[in-house]
């Protein structure tokens with residue numbers, strides 16, 4: 362980068378109140394100066410960055426103020442500020458490790474960027490409905506104190522048929538302007554529509570421009586796409602993501618964790634957890650959470666503070682019939 366590009370990048374990160382990014386650019390300036398033979402300047406900048414880093418831990422914990430999308434962007438994305446944390450999710454060890462790795466690389470991105478490497482930030486989440494994909498996008502935004510910008514792909518394509526590529530450009534430009542988690546939900550809309558509609562040319566074009574934007578993107582935002590139908594996606598997509606993360610229906614351990622955390626405010630001594638867990642076989646994380654909530658409501662409405670086996674099994678059965686399982 363040239364001096365003026367550095368200055369612009371510094372200002373942008375200052376405006377976004379992104380201390381990590383600001384200091385990381387300052388370190389890049391130091392490296393740049395050192396290469397030009399300005400050792401003293403480089404040293405001075407490094408010392409100032411060190412000072413700032415040792416004193417800034419508390420400050421960087423504060424949330425980035427929400428940037429309300431303006432103009433065209435406002436019709437394309439919904440912005441929210443997430444309070445969700447990873448620890449509110451019941452996850453297998455493997456999934457937890459994968460998500461923690463993203464968080465660690467993001468939190469310490471300055472170290473990675475300084476060495477010319479890239480932290481992982483382009484993720485494809487794949488798995489059945491209700492398995493926690495949307496919740497993951499929310500948890501990552503919450504953990505990183507970043508605004509969550511949600512783009513519902515299906516709506517984007519249907520509402521802006523013919524102009525989708527130019528709308529995508531607006532979204533990808535926003536990623537550079539405002540660091541955030543950009544979540545493309547129902548991403549399979551692209552793949553699915555290719556076979557079932559006549560407008561194959563348009564869908565193909567949208568997919569191609571998405572791939573190009575994704576590949577070219579050098580912002581420091583997170584890009585997360587989610588789909589239920591991985592088989593419909595173009596294989597060309599996969600290698601453009603840093604991680605393809607697989608979601609599955611819950612195993613027994615995850616099931617128990619969801620039920621127990623949801624019912625934590627009640628007396629549950631009577632419940633045979635093993636039997637309850639077995640009854641939920643085939644239900645998603647979302648359906649299990651819902652069954653627990655329904656059991657809790659049943660107790661509340663009959664003025665009880667305890668949940669019985671019956672409360673829970675009735676609610677689980679209800680979920681099973683609602684989902685034909």
Ligand SMILES: Nc1ncnc2c1ncn2[C@@H]1O[C@H](COP(=O)(O)OP(=O)(O)OP(=O)(O)O)[C@@H](O)[C@H]1O
Pocket residue numbers: 449450451452488489490491492493494495496497588589619646647648650
């Ligand atoms: N791993 C989990 N731990 C705890 N609760 C979960 C988990 N996964 C899902 N839930 C519960 O289920 C709800 C729905 O999950 P979510 O919307 O994330 O599913 P999804 O995978 O995005 O589904 P879809 O494919 O239908 O969009 C969450 O809001 C949460 O209450």
Ligand SMILES: [Mg+2]
Pocket residue numbers: 494495496546587
């Ligand atoms: Mg979802």
